[in-house]
Amino acid sequence: MQPFAIDQTASEPNENDTTPVTVDLIAQMVDNLFTAMLELDIDSSPVEPPQLSDETLSATVQVSGDRNAIIQVFASHDLATKIATAMFAIEAEELAEEEILDALGEVVNVIGGNVKGIFDQECALSLPCVGVIQQPLPEDAMTVAFDLGGEAITVLFKERTK
Amino acid sequence: MKILIVDDSKAMRMIVSRTLKQTDIGNFTVIEAGSGVEALEKLESESPDLILSDWNMPEMKGIELLQKVREAGNNIRFGFITSESSAETRKQATEAGAAFLVTKPFTADSIQAALEPILS
Numbered sequence: 001m002q003p004f005a006i007d008q009t010a011s012e013p014n015e016n017d018t019t020p021v022t023v024d025l026i027a028q029m030v031d032n033l034f035t036a037m038l039e040l041d042i043d044s045s046p047v048e049p050p051q052l053s054d055e056t057l058s059a060t061v062q063v064s065g066d067r068n069a070i071i072q073v074f075a076s077h078d079l080a081t082k083i084a085t086a087m088f089a090i091e092a093e094e095l096a097e098e099e100i101l102d103a104l105g106e107v108v109n110v111i112g113g114n115v116k117g118i119f120d121q122e123c124a125l126s127l128p129c130v131g132v133i134q135q136p137l138p139e140d141a142m143t144v145a146f147d148l149g150g151e152a153i154t155v156l157f158k159e160r161t162k
Numbered sequence: 163m164k165i166l167i168v169d170d171s172k173a174m175r176m177i178v179s180r181t182l183k184q185t186d187i188g189n190f191t192v193i194e195a196g197s198g199v200e201a202l203e204k205l206e207s208e209s210p211d212l213i214l215s216d217w218n219m220p221e222m223k224g225i226e227l228l229q230k231v232r233e234a235g236n237n238i239r240f241g242f243i244t245s246e247s248s249a250e251t252r253k254q255a256t257e258a259g260a261a262f263l264v265t266k267p268f269t270a271d272s273i274q275a276a277l278e279p280i281l282s
Contacts, residue, residue: 037177037267087173089180103173109218110266113245117265120248125218127170 019118021069023144026155029114030146033107038086042148049145050152058133059104061112065123067159070138071115073108074154080104082149101130111155163190163281166210168201168227169243170219174266178214178243184270187277198222202230210238212280217244217251228258239280243268 023046031044057080063069075083077100081092084103088095105128116125137143141158165182169175179192193208195201199222201213213231215224222230228240240260244251247265255263262276 033267036269037181084173088176099172102171106171106173109171110245113218113247113266116245117247120250122250123248125246127218127220 018067019120021115021118021142021157021159023142025118026111026142026144026157027146029111030153030155033110034148037110038083040083040086040148042146042153044146046144047147047152049143049154052133052137052154054132056133057101057104057130059101059108059128059130061108061128062126063112063116063119063123064126065119066121067119067123068161069115069119069157069159070141071108071112072137072156073104073111074133074156075104076151079148079151079153082151083107083153105130107153115157163188163212164193164208164210165190166193166195166201166204166208166213168195168198168213168215168219168224170196170216172196174216174243178273181268181270181273185274185277187274187281198224198227198230201227205231205236205238212239212241212277214241214243217242217246217255225254225258228255228260232259241276241280243273 027044034040034042052074056074057077058072058074060072080100084095084100085092087103109128112125116123138158141156143156145152145154167175167178175194193204193210195204215227217224224242242255242260242263245266252263261280264272264276
């Protein structure tokens, strides 16, 4: 998914478009985000999602409109700190908790925006909601994890019917 | 040249600022705003030459910021750097008078490619 300047001939939203969001597409989004923008070493080959604990951090966005979906990203506090360190370009000790949450929120925001672009219909993207994980997780969701410098970052995607 | 970066995420303001420094766009200083309201204040007090704004922000979305800027008769160069990437978003941005829209995740090359036509 390459960045682009405004296409003056952009097509109208396609109401009949039901392009599915696949593991491969999520992998591509995650790879672009961490490799191109944050210069972090991520393996875009999916790995087994780790067990989530009550301490796991979670960032969530929702896409709502002609198509509806929830996208969540889960990471340990250590991994979220590593991401924030890359985003802010400062040492971990200098990071405030708010900045660590902000960084994870931006990760899910980028993925959510990319999902909305795939939907390409009349949809709105919510602001990220970040905190400790809220159980239970959505049922029948696509959950995929990737190795980010030795730790797993998990992405959950669930399309909802209206 | 003064560039005003508008994003409610401090992390993203940092990344945009850092990425700008990796381009060849020459001498510039960065001003930051964490909201549309703050951006309008900085527009008044700092007179930037270019605004780079997020789209999805609480209270005032980036598109509303652009509309307010244009309604005030200000033709400052304005571009979006956003995770939004739909055709509808691009259409709205164009109609409101944005010069470009760069989708996150971005690179120094994609930012430079967007900026070159409007800075030359």
